[in-house]
Amino acid sequence: MNKRVVGGAIVTAIAIVYLHLVLSVYYWLADLRGSGLVAPTWDHLALVALLVGLGWWGTRRQWLARGLPIGLTVLLVAFFLLGIAQGFARREFGYDVVLALHLAYVPELFKMLYDGETLGMFLVYIAMLAAVLALITAGVHAAIGRVLREAGATRNRRIGIAAGTAAYAVIAIPLAGIHGPLTAEMGRQIDTALHIEQHLDEAGQRMTLETSWLKKRNPFRQLERPPTIYVFMIESYGRALFTDDFPQFQSYAGTAEGKLRQAGYGLRSRYLTAPVFGGSSWMANATLLCGVRIQDQKRFEALYRSEVACLPRLLNEAGYHTILAASNITYYDERFMGVLPFKQLYYRDNLGYKGPRFTWSYMPDQYTIQFVHERELTKRGDTPTLAYFILTSSHHPWSKLPRYVADWNTIGDGSIFARLPPQKFRNSFVGGKQVNQGFAMSIEYSFQVVVEYLLREAVDDNTLVIVMGDHQPRAPIADLKKDTWDVPVHILSRNPALVESFAALGYTPGFTPNPDAPDVPMEGFLLHLLKALAP
DSSP, X not given: OOHHHHHHHHHHXXXXXXXXXXXXXXXXXXXXXXXHHHSOBHHHHXXXXXXXXXXXXXXXXXXXXXXXHHHHHHHHHHHHHHHHHXXXXXXXXXXXXXXXXXXXXXXXHHHXXXXXXXXXXXXXXXXXXXXXXXXXXXXXXXXXXXXXXXXXXXXHHHHHHHHHXXXXXXXXXXXXXXXXXXXXXXXXXXXXXXXXXXXXXXXXXXXXXXXXXXXXXXXXXXXXXXXXXXXXXXXXXXXXXXXXXXXXXXXXXXXXXXXXXXXXXXXXXXXXXXXXXXXXXXXXXXXXXXXXOOOSHHHHHHHTTSOOOOHHHHHHHTTOEEEEEETTOOSOOHHHHHHSOOSEEEOGGGSOOOSOOBTTBSSOHHHHHHHHXXXXXXXXXXXXXXXXEEEOTTOTTOOEEOOOOXXXXXXXXTTHHHHSOOEEOSEEXXXXXXXXXXXXXXXXXXXXXXXXXXXXXXXXXXXXXXXXXXXXXXXXXXXXXXXXXXXXXXXXXXXXXXXXXXXXXXXXXXXXXXXXXXXXXXXXXXXXXXXXXXX
């Protein structure tokens, strides 16, 4: 056989395999199983059939020879990018991408990469990303053109391409199955984008029905002695901290528990199952505050279309002063405040911070707590208060942590943190050599801030303190497929009756939750709170 013909057949086979791999990314990246790459896809088989047919029919049609590879290249690169996005979302967070909603978050991803890296490494990653995308595009265009030309050359070559692809499908499908069609998923994404308002309205109506029990009456109005409530939501504080990988943190937690008990605090804990994993903290916070599961961006956006009565609204109606301290919120959002109507919002631009940034966290947790304490908590008088702190110092990538300031009175405008050398770890947005160490130290820092605050301040016996995590940490610390989605929640108070009211709800003494307690979703905590406080 002619060497040139054999060589051409090999190159064509490589082109066909390359197109298969580009389409298979959607199915492979989400779980990294080999079958995701081996299994044929309906889209790939249809593509080869199309190229064989058009190669024979359109060999003399110049517009087809020039225009078709470009059009198909754009389509396949779009499939590839959708596969990257879907695989990333499913692997990292456990939910599906909705392009109509998630495209707005692409700049934020690049911003997180920028904040978590040096400028040099950020530029290297951007250059690598651009190069990979250019190579993928060039490769797809060349592969499509190759198969199209080969199919248009002779009848025998067309038969060879078709027969080889069919033989592969016959062998691979019984072993690995068949995926797709990916074209249908792209169609669903387009349909969702075209009818996004309808989809969100329908989801909002469902969420309203799911929480209709809260609209019948406001239970907080029934309380004879409404307690002040402090909530400290610690970023990435998950059940992973209570595994054998983190004995140092468990030792610290035991020491902290002893100090708190000596200061008169009672303490009970349990696990709650978060709606997200590894990130998307805003969904976890909304789930906790609204008593409805928000496990993806569609449900979060639909919350704005719903009539769900979230905790701040219920407490406002019961005479509470409600405060949200969220240092990583960068702007005031009317929609957000409509659903979660805190009376006072402290976010990045009105916290008055003059110190350095610590990777993704705009300011240290200690500063946020001290600022709100001075501005609000020392002046609340007899008014019951909800102070909800979203703490961010333990956010991935765990590479740069602030130092704890022993004398809180010297914190001032935060410029002191510029004079204190930060704790640094060899981690980055994409990985690192000290991931476990940096993560554990970041959680310990946030815990230390909260514990020392509670020991330092004269928290009265009608204050309920809730310390909890928003979601499990991302890989490699926790695995979305293998680990639970549980986060610890701790109930503290100097009033034993407040703490013991949670005993019947599965909260056990101490900082370490019972690992064998029945699963309770995070949205169930609002009901727990109501039951515990019920007169």
